Amino acid sequence: MPAPNDLLSVFETVIGLEVHAQLLTKSKMYCGCSAAYADAEPNTHVCPVCLGLPGALPVLNRAAIEYCLLTGLALDAEIPPACKLDRKNYVYPDLPKGYQISQYDLPLCVGGWLRFSSGGEERRAGITRVHVEEDTGRLVHRVDPGGAEESLVDLNRSGVPLMEIVGEPDLRSPEEARDYLIALRQVLRYIGASTGSMEDGAFRCDANVSVRRIGDPEFGAKVEIKNMNSFRAVERALRFEQERQQAALLAGETVAQETRGWIEDRGITVPQRTKEQAHDYRYFPEPDLPPLAVDESMVAGVRARLPELPATRRSRIAADYGLGPNEAALLTEERAVADVFEAAVGPPGDAASARVAANWIMNDLVGLQRQRGLPPETLPLDADQLRDLLAALAAGELTARAAKEVLPQITRGERPRDAARRLNLLSLDDDAAVRAAVDETVAAFPAAVADYRGGKTAAIGRLIGETIKRTGGRARPETVRAVMEDVLRKDNG
Numbered sequence: 106m107p108a109p110n111d112l113l114s115v116f117e118t119v120i121g122l123e124v125h126a127q128l129l130t131k132s133k134m135y136c137g138c139s140a141a142y143a144d145a146e147p148n149t150h151v152c153p154v155c156l157g158l159p160g161a162l163p164v165l166n167r168a169a170i171e172y173c174l175l176t177g178l179a180l181d182a183e184i185p186p187a188c189k190l191d192r193k194n195y196v197y198p199d200l201p202k203g204y205q206i207s208q209y210d211l212p213l214c215v216g217g218w219l220r221f222s223s224g225g226e227e228r229r230a231g232i233t234r235v236h237v238e239e240d241t242g243r244l245v246h247r248v249d250p251g252g253a254e255e256s257l258v259d260l261n262r263s264g265v266p267l268m269e270i271v272g273e274p275d276l277r278s279p280e281e282a283r284d285y286l287i288a289l290r291q292v293l294r295y296i297g298a299s300t301g302s303m304e305d306g307a308f309r310c311d312a313n314v315s316v317r318r319i320g321d322p323e324f325g326a327k328v329e330i331k332n333m334n335s336f337r338a339v340e341r342a343l344r345f346e347q348e349r350q351q352a353a354l355l356a357g358e359t360v361a362q363e364t365r366g367w368i369e370d371r372g373i374t375v376p377q378r379t380k381e382q383a384h385d386y387r388y389f390p391e392p393d394l395p396p397l398a399v400d401e402s403m404v405a406g407v408r409a410r411l412p413e414l415p416a417t418r419r420s421r422i423a424a425d426y427g428l429g430p431n432e433a434a435l436l437t438e439e440r441a442v443a444d445v446f447e448a449a450v451g452p453p454g455d456a457a458s459a460r461v462a463a464n465w466i467m468n469d470l471v472g473l474q475r476q477r478g479l480p481p482e483t484l485p486l487d488a489d490q491l492r493d494l495l496a497a498l499a500a501g502e503l504t505a506r507a508a509k510e511v512l513p514q515i516t517r518g519e520r521p522r523d524a525a526r527r528l529n530l531l532s533l534d535d536d537a538a539v540r541a542a543v544d545e546t547v548a549a550f551p552a553a554v555a556d557y558r559g560g561k562t563a564a565i566g567r568l569i570g571e572t573i574k575r576t577g578g579r580a581r582p583e584t585v586r587a588v589m590e591d592v593l594r595k596d597n598g
């Protein structure tokens with residue numbers, strides 16, 4: 106079999122993703138139960154509606170509809186004036202009603218596209234539709250103390266608002282699919298529609314993938330992959346499937362149209378069921394909920410809540426503050442982090458101070474954030490504290506080294522200057538003290554001094570470093586350099 110890279114000139118991979126995202130509403134989709142079920146005892150967030158008891162009537166959650174519209178607007182989708190809800194019928198133990206209330210032929214949002222960057226290039230992929238539905242309950246499989254296997258049903262998740270975002274088959278590689286997902290998750294987090302957490306199951310992805318010979322007008326047989334629980338799993342599963350289908354085509358075999366499950370620990374996909382056996386969901390309009398009229402004022406109200414989106418903000422911050430694309434991408438990964446950066450730096454102007462702020466966020470603050478186990482959107486400093494720190498650095502009150510030392514104190518609310526004074530870390534303004542440290546260093550490192558005087562001027566770096574060390578990091582490098590050059594010149598003369 107030829108190497109995978111050679112196969113790229115023979116075969117084309119076609120991928121489309123279907124994403125299910127839980128919406129960040131307080132209550133469930135069709136009842137008043139709390140949607141925050143994560144830490145709850147099983148079957149405590151339930152009522153007749155989400156238990157599917159006969160005669161219970163659903164009431165539509167307006168916040169969920171608005172989040173879905175907000176997502177559609179963020180993806181440049183069209184919002185048709187009329188839509189409806191439909192019953193999707195199937196039997197499974199985690200679905201007490203025997204049907205899910207979803208949307209079939211008239212979804213809330215139609216069309217649109219997602220901007221994302223992949224392999225250093227800006228890309229866009231089409232969106233087919235975005236619609237609302239409800240989550241199912243959960244099955245817990247376990248072995249009881251007597252050794253018997255049992256499956257338990259927890260209906261806390263039953264009826265939690267869910268949004269399905271169906272993408273066009275516009276993606277051409279597993280890497281691109283991963284980058285698309287990361288960008289989509291970022292959009293949902295920016296607009297506050299979902300936590301986007303794959304670990305918690307709040308952001309789930311099924312992938313449709315087929316392989317065809319380049320130039321073939323027809324798509325290959327479509328395989329649907331399920332059960333991928335991380336961005337990495339999506340990429341790995343798609344790569345496995347791409348290679349499996351290429352190998353089958355090379356061997357003259359046909360690829361079966363089927364659903365396959367990703368087995369994480371074995372790194373393979375296995376058949377789950379063929380499309381012939383797939384459910385016929387027998388969709389029909391939900392009789393207990395009237396069709397939904399989405400008027401212009403509702404759309405306008407939702408549109409007013411739309412923030413600047415990640416792709417736009419990334420390019421604007423790069424251009425306005427003179428930052429590279431990677432720096433801008435890191436700073437805008439989380440909306441709250443980008444907010445801290447912009448609020449601390451202020452309006453664009455001085456590119457040098459913007460870079461200092463960017464470096465502090467990307468290195469020291471994110472480092473401390475990880476060390477303290479804070480979530481990615483929470484920096485250990487707020488914008489005011491960071492602004493204070495940057496001002497003290499710019500005024501020369503603190504050296505960068507001293508600032509790193511007082512960082513923990515600043516995160517506890519102490520002003521940078523106060524913390525530095527208390528810990529005796531304020532910059533040395535006293536020329537005599539710097540001069541004394543320089544003299545000590547010159548006396549202690551005769552070889553480096555001789556090197557410098559012999560023409561190896563780079564030796565001054567070591568002497569400056571040693572002097573700064575002698576002042577406990579309080580002397581400013583530029584002051585030390587000036588005094589050191591002066592001393593070396595004079596003593597030589």
Ligand SMILES: [Zn+2]
Pocket residue numbers: 133136137138150151152153154155156264
């Ligand atoms: Zn309920």
